[in-house]
Amino acid sequence: MDIRPTALPAGLFSLLASLGLSLSACSSADPSPTGRVFVQHAEVNGHPASLLLDTGAEGTVFFHPSADRLELKTAVAMGTTSISKPAQIALGGDPFTAQVFLYDFPWYLRLYFSMSSLGFDGSLGWPELREGILVFDPVAHIIKGADEVPAETAGWLKLKITQARGLHLETPLSNGQTGTIAVDTGNPYGVALSPALWDEWRAAHPQTPTVTRRVWAPSGAVGTFEEAWADEVQIGELKLTDVPVHRLASYEASTDCIGGLGLYALCRMNLVLDGKNSIAYIQPKPAPGPPYISFDRPVAGTDTDEHYYGNWSADNLHVSGATLQANTLQLLALHYFSNGDTAQAIAIYTQELDVVPHRIAALLYRGIVRLHQGDQAGALADLKYVDENAQHPVPAFQHAYAKLAAGDFSGALTDYDHAIGLSPVPPKTPGHSR
Numbered sequence: 001m002d003i004r005p006t007a008l009p010a011g012l013f014s015l016l017a018s019l020g021l022s023l024s025a026c027s028s029a030d031p032s033p034t035g036r037v038f039v040q041h042a043e044v045n046g047h048p049a050s051l052l053l054d055t056g057a058e059g060t061v062f063f064h065p066s067a068d069r070l071e072l073k074t075a076v077a078m079g080t081t082s083i084s085k086p087a088q089i090a091l092g093g094d095p096f097t098a099q100v101f102l103y104d105f106p107w108y109l110r111l112y113f114s115m116s117s118l119g120f121d122g123s124l125g126w127p128e129l130r131e132g133i134l135v136f137d138p139v140a141h142i143i144k145g146a147d148e149v150p151a152e153t154a155g156w157l158k159l160k161i162t163q164a165r166g167l168h169l170e171t172p173l174s175n176g177q178t179g180t181i182a183v184d185t186g187n188p189y190g191v192a193l194s195p196a197l198w199d200e201w202r203a204a205h206p207q208t209p210t211v212t213r214r215v216w217a218p219s220g221a222v223g224t225f226e227e228a229w230a231d232e233v234q235i236g237e238l239k240l241t242d243v244p245v246h247r248l249a250s251y252e253a254s255t256d257c258i259g260g261l262g263l264y265a266l267c268r269m270n271l272v273l274d275g276k277n278s279i280a281y282i283q284p285k286p287a288p289g290p291p292y293i294s295f296d297r298p299v300a301g302t303d304t305d306e307h308y309y310g311n312w313s314a315d316n317l318h319v320s321g322a323t324l325q326a327n328t329l330q331l332l333a334l335h336y337f338s339n340g341d342t343a344q345a346i347a348i349y350t351q352e353l354d355v356v357p358h359r360i361a362a363l364l365y366r367g368i369v370r371l372h373q374g375d376q377a378g379a380l381a382d383l384k385y386v387d388e389n390a391q392h393p394v395p396a397f398q399h400a401y402a403k404l405a406a407g408d409f410s411g412a413l414t415d416y417d418h419a420i421g422l423s424p425v426p427p428k429t430p431g432h433s434r
Contacts (some may be wrong), residue, residue: 018280033188035263037143039124041092041314044070050120051091051276051287053143053314056184059287059327062102066121072102078335083175083328089321091124092145096321123186126167126318126326129337131316138285142260143185145316149274153281156270156335157237163277168257169280171236175237181235183280185312187262189213190222190292191233192242194258198247201233213246225249227297228334230286235259240268242287244295263312264292294328333365341374364397367418371404371413383416394419401419 008016037053044062047070048300051085062072073085082102088095100122133146159181160170168180182192202208210226227246232239235258243265248257267290270283276359288298349366367382387401400415 030289032261033264035188035311036120037185037312037314038120039091039317041090042315043088043095044072044121045088047071047087049122052120052186053124053129053317054123054184055126055167056182056186057123057335058127059101059331060101060123060128060324061123061125063120064102067102070121072100074102075099075129076332080309081331083332083335088239091319092315092317093319094325096319099323100324101328101331101333108389112144115330119386125165127165128319128324130161130167131320131323132275134273134317136266136269136271136273138270140245141267141312143314144381145209145318146272149281150274156272156281156283157239159280159282161273161280163278167273169238171238171258173236173258178256179236180256182257182260183240183266184260184262187260188264189246189262189263189410190268191230191235191240191245192260192262193233193235194248197235198245199259201230201245205230227294227339232301237354238282239282240265242289242297243268244292252426264289269368296329313320322355326352326359326362329355330361330412333369337365337369337372342369345369345375358385358389360390368413368416371409371416376409379392379409 022240039051039053042049042051049066049070062070064082066072067074067084067314070087072087074082074084076083080278082104084100084102086097086099089100089109090096090098098268133149135144135146135150136145137140160166162170163181164180164391169183170178170180173179205228206228208228210228210261211326212224214224225246227244230240230243232241233243233245234240249258269287270285271279274281296375329348329352333345333352336342336348346366349362349369353364353366356362363382364386367379367386370376370379370382383401383404387398390397396415396419400412403415
C-alpha cells in the first residue's frame with residue numbers, strides 16, 4: 001500500500017479494472033463478466049445512494065461525480081482525492097455521522113462512465129464490515145448480515161480471516177507454511193492463482209483452451225489476460241470444482257497471497273464470514289456451476305447468462321460508523337504529515353484515537369510522526385503500546401521498537417519508515433477495530 005494520500009486508494013485496483021471490462025465487447029478479446037454486489041437501502045444525507053460492496057477494497061470510498069447529488073461537501077482537498085465534511089449515512093441499519101473519502105476518477109474513466117449505463121456512487125470496503133457476520137447465498141446471489149453463525153456451518157471448512165484491511169483468508173500449505181487467499185466481491189471472475197500455482201496448473205493441463213479477457217490496468221493502460229476452465233482446482237485447503245481460473249494480477253499479488261476468489265468463485269461455495277471472531281466457514285458446492293460467459297459447458301439448473309450477470313445484492317449489513325470515521329481521519333492525518341504539518345497530523349491521529357481508543361494503526365503512525373517531530377518521549381509511549389499489544393506482531397516493527405527502547409532514535413526512525421513500506425497495515429489490537 002502506498003501511504004501517500006494522493007495515491008490511488010489501495011483496494012480500488014480490482015474495482016477500477018472491472019469497470020473497464022466492457023472494452024472487450026469492442027475489441028478482439030472475448031466478452032467479460034460484469035457481476036457486482038450492490039448494497040440495498042443505502043442513503044447519504046437523505047439521498048438514495050448506489051454503493052458496491054467490495055471486500056477487496058481496504059476502505060470505503062465515494063466518487064466525486066456523485067458528491068453534488070449526495071450533498072457531500074469537501075472539507076480538505078488533496079489533489080484527486082479529498083475528505084468530506086461530516087455526512088449522515090444509513091446503510092440499512094441505524095444512521096451514523098462520518099466523514100468520507102472522495103476520489104475523483106482520471107479522465108479515461110470519466111469518459112467511460114459518460115458512455116456507459118453503469119452508475120454507482122462509491123464502494124463499501126471490508127474494514128467497515130469486519131466486525132459483523134455475513135452469510136453468502138450463492139443461489140439467490142444475496143449477501144446478508146446475521147446476528148449468529150448458522151448452525152449448518154458445523155463440519156464446514158474453517159479458515160482464519162487475517163487482519164489485513166482487505167478480506168484475506170489464511171490457509172495451511174503442504175510445506176507447513178501458510179498462505180492467504182484474497183476474497184474480492186468487486187471482482188466478477190473466478191479463481192486467481194499465484195504465478196507459481198498458475199504455471200503449475202497450466203503445466204498439468206497443457207491442452208486446456210483459454211479465452212482472452214481485456215481489462216483496464218490501474219495505470220489506465222488496457223491489458224489482457226488468459227482464462228481457462230478448471231474441473232478442479234485447489235488453493236491450500238480449499239478445493240473448488242467447475243470454475244474459471246487465471247493468473248493473479250501483479251497489482252494483487254503479495255509475498256504470501258497464493259490466490260484470489262471473485263464473484264463466480266463465490267457462486268461455487270456456501271460461505272459465512274464471522275469477522276468478529278476472524279473465522280470463515282466454507283462449503284464447496286458440487287459441479288456443475290452456473291453459466292459463465294465464453295465457456296460452453298453443462299450448467300446447473302435453469303440459470304441463464306442474464307440471470308448470473310444480473311448482479312448480487314447485500315442487505316442487513318452491520319456497518320461500523322466508527323471505523324469509517326477513523327479510517328477517514330487516518331487518511332487526513334497522512335495528508336498533513338506528507339505536507340510537513342506534523343502538529344496537525346498528530347492532532348488528527350489523536351482525534352482518531354478518540355473515535356476508536358487504543359487503535360494500533362493510529363498509535364503507530366502518531367508515534368512515527370512524533371519521532372519525526374523530535375518528541376522522543378511521546379513516540380516512545382505510543383510505540384511501546386504498539387509493541388506490547390499488537391495481536392500479531394510484525395518483526396519489522398519489533399526490530400524498530402528495539403532500537404527506540406535502546407535510545408537509538410535516529411535508527412528507530414529509519415527502521416519504522418522502512419517497516420511501513422514493508423507492512424503498511426499494522427496488526428489489530430485485541431478488542432478493537434482497525
